[in-house]
Amino acid sequence: MAASRRITRMRSDVVFDTVVYATLGLLVIIIIYPLWFVVIASISDPAAVSFGKVVLLPSGFSLEGFRQVMVYPMIWRSYLNTIIYTACDVALTVSLTILAGYALSRKNLVGRKFIMIYFVITMFFSGGLIPTYLTVQSLGLRGNPAIVFLLGCVGVRNIVIVRTFIQSNIHESLVEAAFLDGCNHTRFLLKIVIPLSMPVIAVIALFTAVRQWNSWFTAMIYLTDENLMPLQMVLRNLLISQTAMMQDVLETTTGDNAVASAQLALSMRYALIIVSTLPIMTVYPFLQRYFVKGLTLGSVKG
Numbered sequence: 001m002a003a004s005r006r007i008t009r010m011r012s013d014v015v016f017d018t019v020v021y022a023t024l025g026l027l028v029i030i031i032i033y034p035l036w037f038v039v040i041a042s043i044s045d046p047a048a049v050s051f052g053k054v055v056l057l058p059s060g061f062s063l064e065g066f067r068q069v070m071v072y073p074m075i076w077r078s079y080l081n082t083i084i085y086t087a088c089d090v091a092l093t094v095s096l097t098i099l100a101g102y103a104l105s106r107k108n109l110v111g112r113k114f115i116m117i118y119f120v121i122t123m124f125f126s127g128g129l130i131p132t133y134l135t136v137q138s139l140g141l142r143g144n145p146a147i148v149f150l151l152g153c154v155g156v157r158n159i160v161i162v163r164t165f166i167q168s169n170i171h172e173s174l175v176e177a178a179f180l181d182g183c184n185h186t187r188f189l190l191k192i193v194i195p196l197s198m199p200v201i202a203v204i205a206l207f208t209a210v211r212q213w214n215s216w217f218t219a220m221i222y223l224t225d226e227n228l229m230p231l232q233m234v235l236r237n238l239l240i241s242q243t244a245m246m247q248d249v250l251e252t253t254t255g256d257n258a259v260a261s262a263q264l265a266l267s268m269r270y271a272l273i274i275v276s277t278l279p280i281m282t283v284y285p286f287l288q289r290y291f292v293k294g295l296t297l298g299s300v301k302g
Helices: 011-043 046-048 063-071 074-104 112-124 129-138 156-169 172-180 186-195 198-213 215-220 231-252 256-288
Strands: none
Touching: 011 256, 046 256, 063 256, 074 112, 074 156, 074 186, 074 198, 074 231, 112 156, 129 215, 156 198, 172 186, 186 198, 198 256, 215 231, 231 256
8 A cells, every 4th residue: 555645735835824724713803702792791790891800701790780681571571572573574484485486496487587577676676764654554554563574574685595596406307206296386395395495494594583583673663562562672772761861870979879870781781782692692503504505415316
């Protein structure tokens, strides 16, 4: 057996790799450190945070910021509202996107090119906020919680992604074989297309969930009942009221009480970030395994 030869690396290769790894390491630090700082600042002593003593590790330990956020009466109701809105938005968006993407992937669809052009035009032009508001009001949906997930549930970009995925990964021979065996479009979609499209479905579901979880503008414009507000809207109102209260305390109070209130307000801000982002960050790892294409490899033989 011939001895394996070790490939000699040139000095330029070593320099290039060093620069690449150093750049990537710097980018990782730039991305991760703000998240890490929010975590350690939220559990550190508010006084240490306000005086800049928290840099890499927590200083002291305090959950007072979380306690103040959790005792706010609307937090838990808004959590439930956001979970319902997100679940409905994901289910509706994925269903409509899969149906539209599958239909547009069929070459025998009458007017397919015209429909695609019509969809793409909406990516560049929109009616704007005022026409949308007037339309929603004329439909009687202002104040209806369904408007939170109805607006924006159909995205042309997602439809294009699904259509392209189906065309690229589900071979025409598989379609012909299924229809020769007596399969119709409904059964083909449910039994073959959807199981083979789980990676793209997972991506769209995750992106939709993140968008809806972080949404507050639609609720601010169209909802009137405070009990129907999503989490991000309630946290926004809490942050505004807490900031205004802190300013009033600083203007009307002097001494240690004013300093303590300002420090607690700063700690609450970091706690608000953790409360609003932790659920969606917890779900992400479970969907990450679907972000790999290739489930259709071997589905078509020969």
